[in-house]
Structures are given as C-alpha cells and as structure tokens.
Amino acid sequence: MLAAFLPGNRTVELREVADPDPGHGQVLVDVRASTICGSDLRAIYREHLGEGPEAYQGVVGGHEPCGVVVAVGGGVERIRVGDRVVVYHISGCGQCEECRRGYQISCTSPRRAAYGWQRDGGHADRLLAEERDLLVLPDSLSYLDGACVACGFGTAYEALCRADVSGRDRLLVVGLGPVGLAAGLLGKAMGATTVIGTDPSPDRRALALQLGAVDEALAGGDEELADLLGDGAEVAVDCSGNGRGQLTALRHTRRWGRAVLVGEGGQLSVDVSEVLIHRQLTVHGSWVTSTVRMAELLEHLDRWGLHPDRVVTATFPLAEAGTAYEVADAGAGGKVGIVWDDRDG
Ligand SMILES: [Zn+2]
Ligand SMILES: [Zn+2]
Numbered sequence: 417m418l419a420a421f422l423p424g425n426r427t428v429e430l431r432e433v434a435d436p437d438p439g440h441g442q443v444l445v446d447v448r449a450s451t452i453c454g455s456d457l458r459a460i461y462r463e464h465l466g467e468g469p470e471a472y473q474g475v476v477g478g479h480e481p482c483g484v485v486v487a488v489g490g491g492v493e494r495i496r497v498g499d500r501v502v503v504y505h506i507s508g509c510g511q512c513e514e515c516r517r518g519y520q521i522s523c524t525s526p527r528r529a530a531y532g533w534q535r536d537g538g539h540a541d542r543l544l545a546e547e548r549d550l551l552v553l554p555d556s557l558s559y560l561d562g563a564c565v566a567c568g569f570g571t572a573y574e575a576l577c578r579a580d581v582s583g584r585d586r587l588l589v590v591g592l593g594p595v596g597l598a599a600g601l602l603g604k605a606m607g608a609t610t611v612i613g614t615d616p617s618p619d620r621r622a623l624a625l626q627l628g629a630v631d632e633a634l635a636g637g638d639e640e641l642a643d644l645l646g647d648g649a650e651v652a653v654d655c656s657g658n659g660r661g662q663l664t665a666l667r668h669t670r671r672w673g674r675a676v677l678v679g680e681g682g683q684l685s686v687d688v689s690e691v692l693i694h695r696q697l698t699v700h701g702s703w704v705t706s707t708v709r710m711a712e713l714l715e716h717l718d719r720w721g722l723h724p725d726r727v728v729t730a731t732f733p734l735a736e737a738g739t740a741y742e743v744a745d746a747g748a749g750g751k752v753g754i755v756w757d758d759r760d761g
Contacts, residue, residue, distance in 0.1 A: 419540035420737040420754075422460045422477040426745065428738040433476070436536070436544040438489035443545050445501060447483040448559035450538030451728065451753040452744040453567050454593055454657075455479075455680060460533075461741055469506075472533050478754070479505035479531045481538025481545075482553065482562030492547045500553040502562040502714065503538065504570075504707045506530045507546050518706030520549070538563075539737055539754060551711045554718035560731070560753055564598070564724035565713060567704070568751065571678060572598035572655070573713045574705035576606055579651045579674040583607035588641075588649035589630065590665040591656030591679055592620040594751040597727045599653050599678075600629030605720045608651070612644060614664065615656075619748045627726055627750070636661070641668045648673060657681040666691050666699065676700045731755045 421429045438444045456477065459466040466472055481503045485495055495501065507530070508515035508523030515523050529535040536544065553562045572595050581587060587608040589599045592615035600611045613630035615621050621633035634640050641664070648670035654662045657679030663686060669675040675697055686692065692699065705713075717724065729749035732740040737754055744752035 417541035442489040444487040445483040449563040450478040451480040451563040476536035478537035478539035480566040501550040518708035521704040560725035570705040575676040575678040585650035586610040588652040596655035
C-alpha cells in the first residue's frame with residue numbers, strides 16, 4: 417500500500433509499505449479521509465520540533481483518519497467489519513485513570529502512542545488501530561466529516577463544553593483557522609446567540625463569514641472589540657496559540673465570564689490583577705478531548721445536521737500529499753484533506 421511520511425524541511429515522502437495485519441484487539445481500517453492539522457505543520461512538516469507526546473518518530477503521518485473497517489483481530493467485540501469509524505488519535509495504555517475516563521490524550525504511560533506521531537497514522541491506504549480508539553460514524557456524516565472530528569472539531573467541542581456555552585452567551589473566538597471555525601460553528605449549534613471571530617488574516621475572516629462560523633469577523637484590535645462587546649463576551653476561546661491572541665481572549669472576556677485556551681503554543685504575559693482577579697474570570701486550559709465526548713459530538717452532529725467537512729477547502733488524493741501539505745502550509749484557506757474516492761462516500 418501507499419503511505420506518506422514527513423521527513424521534515426517541508427517535504428513529504430511517498431513510499432510503498434506492506435499491508436498491516438491486525439493483532440489481538442486491533443482493527444484494520446481502509447482509510448477514506450485523512451485531514452491535515454495545524455500541529456502536523458507546526459511540529460512535523462516544517463521541522464521536527466516535538467518532544468514527549470509531540471515527538472515524531474518517522475511513522476506514517478496523519479492523525480485525523482476516518483474510514484471503513486475491513487478486518488478485525490482476535491478479541492475485538494464492539495467494532496465489526498463494515499463499520500465506518502473515526503479514529504480518536506491517541507492510543508493510551510487503556511488502564512490508567514485518564515484512559516479509563518476516555519482522556520487517552522493525558523495518558524502518561526510509556527505505552528501511549530499518537531497516530532501519525534509515534535505509531536502509523538492515516539496518510540496511508542490502510543491503518544492499524546486499537547479497537548478502543550474507534551468511534552462509529554453516524555450514517556448521515558461523511559468520511560471527511562469524521563476526519564474533521566478526529567482532532568479539530570473534537571478539540572473545539574471540548575473547549576466549548578468546558579466553558580458550558582449556551583444560549584445565555586455571546587462567544588468570542590480568537591484565531592479563525594480550522595479549530596476556530598469549528599468553535600464558531602459548534603458554538604452556534606450549542607446556542608451562543610452571537611459569535612464574534614478575530615483573525616489578522618483577511619482571507620480567514622472572509623472564509624469564516626462565508627461559512628457562517630461567525631456573525632462578525634474583526635482583525636482583533638482592542639478598540640473594535642470593546643465597541644462591539646462592551647465589557648466582553650461571556651465566553652472567549654483562544655484558537656490562535658499565540659500570546660497576543662491569548663491576551664485578546666482574556667481581555668475581552670466579560671467580568672465573571674469563562675475563557676478557554678485551546679490553541680497550542682505561545683507565551684503569555686498578563687497583568688494578573690487587572691485582567692484575571694479583578695474581573696473574576698474562570699480560565700480553562702483544554703487539551704484535545706475524550707473518546708466519550710467525541711462519541712457525544714458525533715451524535716449531536718447527526719441530530720443538528722451539521723457537517724464539519726464544510727471547513728475543508730481543498731482535497732487531494734494520497735499520491736498528491738506533497739501538494740496537500742504545501743496548500744495547508746500556505747494557511748490561506750480552511751482545512752486540507754487527503755481523500756480516497758469521493759468526499760461523500
Ligand atoms: Zn490535530
Ligand atoms: Zn493510560
């Protein structure tokens with residue numbers, strides 16, 4: 417089968433590799449969609465920056481896979497051949513407290529391995545996955561929808577759940593990359609009455625408006641935000657991952673409001689009394705999501721009729737993975753996907 421590797425220095429290497437064989441508790445997935453994440457670009461594609469859970473170990477790339485099960489190993493009980501599945505992208509030890517709660521992302525066992533980082537990921541015709549990492553995709557959702565949920569939409573949904581977003585809230589989304597777009601779309605579905613997005617890129621602002629992810633899109637200056645929101649939004653989510661954006665999110669959260677930092681990276685310097693204490697803020701750090709919450713999101717998306725694949729602005733076959741990464745790295749559009757067959761299959 418064909419597989420794409422990410423040697424660094426903005427290169428993609430295509431190689432023929434042997435088809436994997438599912439062992440005990442494992443499942444073989446025929447990959448149908450495998451989207452590219454900001455973290456793939458930041459920590460693997462440009463250069464191998466990652467340490468610990470972000471250390472790339474030369475495996476098949478791609479941690480947002482979705483496909484159909486074609487074989488199961490011994491002891492597999494819940495998942496069957498023919499199931500359409502989303503792969504939760506971190507395989508934990510399965511036994512520690514975090515894993516048992518479904519937060520395999522926070523597993524600290526040496527056995528923990530993320531797909532596309534420490535074990536083979538979704539940029540290949542077939543993927544070997546652990547049964548416990550798989551969620552069954554509702555019939556109404558496409559494979560590309562599922563790939564978007566595997567990391568980005570799951571991460572955005574978790575952040576919104578942590579802030580308990582509802583119809584009582586206006587939502588500020590700082591950073592309108594794919595996770596920011598997801599936060600806007602999901603925030604509206606969860607009831608937020610007004611969604612304000614900020615991003616320095618005019619292209620990203622235009623896309624967010626066009627997709628209906630935000631009601632207003634601003635460059636992110638303090639004055640224009642204060643004009644629109646007064647004391648601030650009841651809930652703010654930072655998806656920018658840089659200190660400037662993170663500070664914008666905190667400064668424009670309303671007194672007694674809730675802020676969530678979900679964009680990875682950045683260094684934040686903040687006047688603690690002025691911005692946090694005197695304004696009575698609750699600030700959450702939120703890292704990815706749990707398998708339980710991801711399953712819940714899939715059920716809601718089905719009920720809401722919301723298709724995450726609308727944030728995908730370009731798709732390529734696996735043979736053109738190099739171009740797919742170039743387009744994603746340029747950062748002008750929405751999410752970029754590698755797909756097999758058509759996008760609705
Ligand atoms: Zn990701
Ligand atoms: Zn664990």
